[in-house]
Amino acid sequence: MIKGKRLFLISFFVLLFSLITNINTIKADSINDYIIANKIQPAGITYQEGTFSHWTGYRYGVGQPEGVIVHETSEANVSAQQFADRFNAQWPTLQTYVHAFVDDKQVLNIHNTDYTVWGAGPTANSRFIQVELCRVNTREEFAHSLVNDANYIASKLIQYNLPDVAGETVLSHQQTSLLWHQTKHTDPVYYFSTWGYDMNQFNDLISYYYNNQKGYGNIYGSDHVIRVKNNNASYVPLVSFNADGSLSKEETRALSNDTSWYTDKSRNYDGMTYHRVATNEWVADTYKL
Ligand SMILES: [Zn+2]
Known part of the structure; x- marks a missing residue:
């Protein structure tokens, strides 16, 4: 029993928990679920300066893009590198250029995103970074x-x-075509649909990465959340560590059963792993669900 003792919940962590709950509310769909369940790691961004020689700032200036436009190349069996090579050779004739090409193996950034490119109509070009997704052939590659x-x-x-x-x-x-009527392109809608995927799902995945990256510096940052329960009582005990490394049982603080907590580190003591949930408050691994 914890009668007469204060169950102390730190409001900061409650706030953080509500943030985390939002982050993890991603619509159930098989491809995003598969990606997140398997923590598929992204390729790093390769900066490979291309040949595009127009250095124009956005409407609010150099280094002031207002967002990103999602494109899809509409051509099968051409890799990011092959597309980059083609654009580098032919942009003066094609009158088109983008910031990056992405396939299943790499992200090739070929023009500094501080400056505009020619990927959509003039309005969109003056506001947005533009990235082309290359077509692939298997669900795993997709x-x-x-x-x-x-x-x-x-x-x-x-x-x-x-x-x-x-x-x-x-x-x-x-969306840019519908907004400004300066192009008739509809990518990547059709290509996504061939995989049973759509822009809403892709936006969910972007948000999941964005929030986790911002919150934890890791796109799969929800790893740092543990859920706790004590089967023998209505609360989960905490311990603290003394300056000499010894352990003290917390007498006045505990966690409610079935609550989730952000944890930033773990340590071992006497054969048990403890997860930190506040500055010097740790919960034993045995209470982790
Ligand atoms: Zn496009």
Whole structure:
């Protein structure tokens, strides 16, 4: 019994918990679920300067993009590197260029995202970073390509201090066509549909990465959340560690059963692992659900 003692919950962690709950509310869909369950790791961003020679600032200036436009190349069996090579050779004729090409293996950033490119109509070009997703042939490759694309987009939003707002800071090429009527392109809608996927699901994945990256510095940061329960009482005891490394049982503080906590580190003591949930408050691994 904990009668007469205060069950002490730290409001900061309660706040953090509500944030985490939001982060993890991702719509159930098999490809995103598969990606998150398997913690598919993104390829790093490769900066490979291309040949595009126009250095134009956005409408609010150099280094002031307002978001990212999601494109899809509409051509099978051409890798990110092959597309980059083609664009580098042919952009003056094609009159088109983008910031990056993404496939299942890599993210190739070919033009500094501080400056504009020619990926959509003039309005969209003057506001947004533009990234092309390359077509792949298997579900596994598709999942990896989405991870690379979503991670690139999330990291660009964070780099430029932009919020993640679907339809405002993240737009499909189709959305820009409908908004400004300067192109007729509808990518990546059709290609996504061939995998049973859509822009809403992709926005969910971007948000998941964006929030986790911002909150924890890790796109799968929810790893740091533990849920606790004590089967023998209505609360979960805590311990603290003394300056000499010895352990003290917390007499006045405990965690409620069936609550989730953010933990930033673990340590071992006398054969038991403890997870830190506050500055010097630790919960034994045996209470982890
Ligand atoms: Zn496009």
